[in-house]
Amino acid sequence: MLFVDTRNGDGSAGGHAIADLARDRGIEAVTSCSGGDLRARVSEVVADGADALGMAGGDGSLALVAAVAAAHELPFVCIPVGTRNHFARDLGMDVGDVADALDAFTVGVEREIDVGVVNGRMFLNSVSLAFRGGGRRGDHHDAGVCTLGATARRVLVPGGLMPELRPAEETEGEQLRPGVLLISNNPYALEGPSAGTRPTLASRRLGVLFIDAWKEMRPSPGRAWSASHLDVQAADETRAGIDGDEVQLLGPLRFDVQPAALRVRISRRHPGAPPLARLPSWSSS
Template sequence: MLFVNPRSGDGAASRTKIVERAREHGVEAVTLRPGDDLRTRVLEVVADGADALGVAGGDGSLAVVAAVAAAHGLPFVCIPCGTRNHFALDLGVDRQDVAGALDAFTQGVERLIDVGEVNGRVFLNNVSVGLYGEAVRQAGYRDSKVRTLAETARKALGPSGRMPALRLVDDTGREHARLALLLVSNNPYAPGLASRPTLASGQLGILVLDTPEERRHPPGRAWSAPHLEVQAPATVHAGIDGEAVELAAPLEFAVRPAALRVRISARHPGAPPVARIPSPGSRRADAQP
C-alpha cells in the first residue's frame, strides 16, 4: 500500500505519475486529500491486511507511516516525492529516480534501521528546538526557510528576545542552561555535513549551541548517546522532521535500534553519499600492491 501526498515537493507525485506507476507494480495507492488524518488512514489499511507500507511525500509524512510500520513489523518503502528528501538521501534511495524507487515493493533489498523517539513520538531525521523550533512555526517558513530562520534568530537573540529555558547535561557532565539551539538526530551526522553515514549505529546525534550571553568556549558541543533528557518549565515548540509540533516537558529522547524494516530498490545505492566516500589512506580492492 502506497500513500501519496500530491502536495509534497510542488506536486512531484503528479509529475512523475506515481499513482499510475504504482498500480503497474501491483501496489495499491491512496491519494491523500486535505483534511485526511494520515495515521488513521494507515491504521485502517493495516487492519485490512496490508503487507507493506510506503509513502510518496515529504519527511513528515514518512515518519507517520514509518511509525505504524515499525509498530506492526511491516516493511517500509520511501518514495522521494518531498522537497528535500532528507531521509531518502541517508537511506540510499536515488532521489532522481522516483519511479525506480517503486521497485522496492517487488524487488527490494531489505534491512533494519533505527528510529528516534521523543516523548514516544517517532522521528526519522531529527528534532530541533530553540531557534529552529520557533522558525518552523512561522507562516513564511515553507517558502523561505533561510530568511525565516535568520529573522527568527535576530528577534530571539536580540536585546528583547526570549529563548525557551531548556536545560540539559552533556556527555562531559557540563550543564547547558541557556540554549540557542538543540538538534537531536536519529543517528549522528558526519562532521560538517548534513548527512548521516549510517542509520543503524544505535545512537542519537546531539548538538547544542549556547546563547551568546553564556560566553562559553567552545559555544556548543556535539556528541552521541542512546538517550537524552531535556528539562523545560513549559511546553516547548519543536520541529520534528520539518513539522511544527509542541512537546510537553521534560523531553525524553531515545533511539530504537533496528526497529524499522526498510526496503530499497536493488538498483539504488542503499547507502548515503557520505558513506561511499573512501576514507583517507584507503585504496580500491582491485588496486595493485
C-alpha cells in the same frame, strides 16, 4: 499499499503520476491528505491485511506512515518526492529515480534501521527545539546540519527569549540557554565532503548538536556528541520541529533511539549509502 500525499513536500507526487506508476507494478495506491486523515487511513489498511506500507511525500508524512509500519513490524518503502528528501538521501536512495524506488515493493533489498523517539513520538530525521522570540517559522526547523551554523547566526539575536533547556548528561547541573538544540536519529557528519548526511542509520546512537545563546554579541561555539538517550528539562509546552513539521511537546523531554526498529526496503539498483559517506568522529556520552 502506497500512500501518495499530494499536499506534502513540493507537490511533485502528482506530477510524477506516482499512483499510476505504482498500479502498473501491481501496487495498490491511494492519494491521501496529511495529518490525522492519513494516520487513520493507514491504520485502516493495516487492519485490512496490508503486508507492506509505502509513502510518497515529504519527510513528515514519511515519518507518520513509518511509525505505523514499525508498530506492526511491516516493511516500509520510501518514495522520494518531498522538498528535501533528507531521509531518502541518508537511506542511500537515488532521489531522482522514482520508478526504481517503487520497485522496492517487489524486488527490493531490506534493511533494519534505527528510529528516534521523543516522549513516545517517533522521528526519522531530527527534532529541533525552538526558541521564543525572533525568527520565522522554517528558519530553523529541519534546517539541515550543513547550514545550521549559518541558520543560528541568522535567527538568534542578543537578548532573544529562549526556553530554559538543559541536556542533563552534558551540562552537569549548569543551566544553559541554548539557541539551537538539534537531536537526530543517528549522528550527522558535520564537516568534510559528507557534511549534512548521516553515514549510517544503524549506529544505535542519537546525534546531538548544541549551540548556546549569544554572549557579548557573538555566538558561542557549538558542541556535538552522540548518546543512546537524552533528557532535556523544558517548559510544559515547548515548540519544536519534528522531521520538518512544527509541533508542541510537553516537557520534560526524553529522547531515545530504538535500534533496528524499522524494516525498510530500497531498490537493488540504488547505492544504499549517502554519497561520500564517512563516519563522524563524535564524542560519546
